[in-house]
């Protein structure tokens with residue numbers, strides 16, 4: 654099975670459309686969506702509809718949860734909270750129901766899918782480096798754990814010396830190896846590269862590939878600003894920060 658991995662789309666229709674154009678050329682068997690479908694971007698409804706059409710293996714992100722539940726939004730900064738409020742009034746009841754249906758964790762074959770961390774999926778901790786994953790490998794049994802949340806790509810292999818970062822963009826996954834993989838963010842990259850990030854996981858050949866695609870950042874930014882969302886959320890798309 655070959656899966657396209659999408660995470661942190663954040664209502665960015667321009668990025669999502671560009672990623673799907675490229676993804677379809679790769680002829681995957683299925684899609685995995687690691688949460689934060691909405692929040693920040695100006696097109697939450699359209700993006701939820703596109704995700705639903707893919708019928709992905711999907712989990713809930715903290716922004717999806719905050720749109721449904723006020724308590725989750727308390728932990729957010731002002732821009733993120735404002736975006737949550739805006740998103741609530743720009744998605745349909747049907748989309749809300751879809752977000753509500755998403756679990757925190759999904760398992761398929763040899764892969765665990767979770768938005769933030771396998772040890773405490775509901776606490777939304779950030780795994781920003783190989784060192785940060787050291788206590789996470791005991792929290793799942795599968796060879797591979799897919800995460801999102803940080804918006805920065807990261808491939809970590811557990812070795813006899815501890816968790817070690819692999820640089821990608823293509824990495825072979827050893828049959829007896831264990832990995833935590835973040836393919837980065839479709840709709841709001843934060844690794845200094847404004848291109849939309851996603852991934853391809855080939856479970857037959859045991860290869861993961863980090864992919865990037867250019868999209869119409871200027872339009873995504875303009876639409877955030879003209880929607881009355883915090884301008885910073887548009888500006889940061891320009892440099893992927």
Ligand code: ZN
Pocket residue numbers: 661663689714716802803804
């Ligand atoms: Zn996110």
